[in-house]
Amino acid sequence: MVKNHLIRINMPRTWQIKRKEKKFITRPKPGQSSMELGMPLNVILKDVLGLAKTSREVRYLLNNQEVLVDYKRRKEPKCIVGFMDVLSIPAIKKDYRIVLNEKGKISLIEISKEEAGIKLCKIKGKTMVKGKLQLNLSDGKNILTDKKDYKTGDMIVYDLVHKKIKDVISLEKNNTIFIVGGKYIGEIGKVVDLGNKSITYKNQKGDTIETLKKYAYCLGKDKETVKMR
Numbered sequence: 001m002v003k004n005h006l007i008r009i010n011m012p013r014t015w016q017i018k019r020k021e022k023k024f025i026t027r028p029k030p031g032q033s034s035m036e037l038g039m040p041l042n043v044i045l046k047d048v049l050g051l052a053k054t055s056r057e058v059r060y061l062l063n064n065q066e067v068l069v070d071y072k073r074r075k076e077p078k079c080i081v082g083f084m085d086v087l088s089i090p091a092i093k094k095d096y097r098i099v100l101n102e103k104g105k106i107s108l109i110e111i112s113k114e115e116a117g118i119k120l121c122k123i124k125g126k127t128m129v130k131g132k133l134q135l136n137l138s139d140g141k142n143i144l145t146d147k148k149d150y151k152t153g154d155m156i157v158y159d160l161v162h163k164k165i166k167d168v169i170s171l172e173k174n175n176t177i178f179i180v181g182g183k184y185i186g187e188i189g190k191v192v193d194l195g196n197k198s199i200t201y202k203n204q205k206g207d208t209i210e211t212l213k214k215y216a217y218c219l220g221k222d223k224e225t226v227k228m229r
Contacts, residue, residue, distance in 0.1 A: 032140030033082020
């Protein structure tokens with residue numbers, strides 16, 4: 001049986017929350033993101049953004065004000081908000097993207113209204129459905145498309161406003177990538193070489209590093225498509 005609470009000392013290392021301040025912290029409901037790459041709305045609004053002091057105030061805020069995740073209103077305090085998700089709070093005219101900082105910790109960065117309308121999603125798998133290609137994305141979305149040239153590992157630039165694919169970024173040499181797992185989590189670099197399951201990249205310090213390909217999220221060709229710092 002899954003408990004409703006989480007002991008702070010056992011929370012993921014990616015959470016930038018003080019571990020010994022209190023005994024318990026909100027356990028997120030299962031969702032499209034893992035606990036290592038996401039946090040519940042209650043924790044974000046209360047402990048990260050400081051928009052509420054108690055969980056009761058968070059519930060009041062969610063029920064009486066619009067709080068949007070990827071342009072969809074959320075009222076559940078335990079709803080998990082994950083890597084690359086866009087959090088919008090119209091009442092204070094703020095938009096944030098959930099990213100990982102240089103130390104691999106979950107962080108929120110403020111973004112412009114224009115950038116809040118797009119999101120990068122990694123293609124995790126592909127399935128043929130009635131003659132169309134279904135893309136299984138990293139945030140749980142499943143999108144049907146007539147095009148057949150998408151590859152697993154590519155990044156979709158998704159238009160959150162019009163609910164459509166805006167562009168695709170292939171995982172290729174010289175492209176910019178972001179590392180979301182392993183020893184080098186949080187690093188940004190340029191692809192040097194691609195293997196079957198591994199990828200070699202040069203980080204911003206000039207070091208050449210090899211890691212698993214599944215940890216690499218491609219950000220763009222010549223520059224980052226979205227702000228990450």
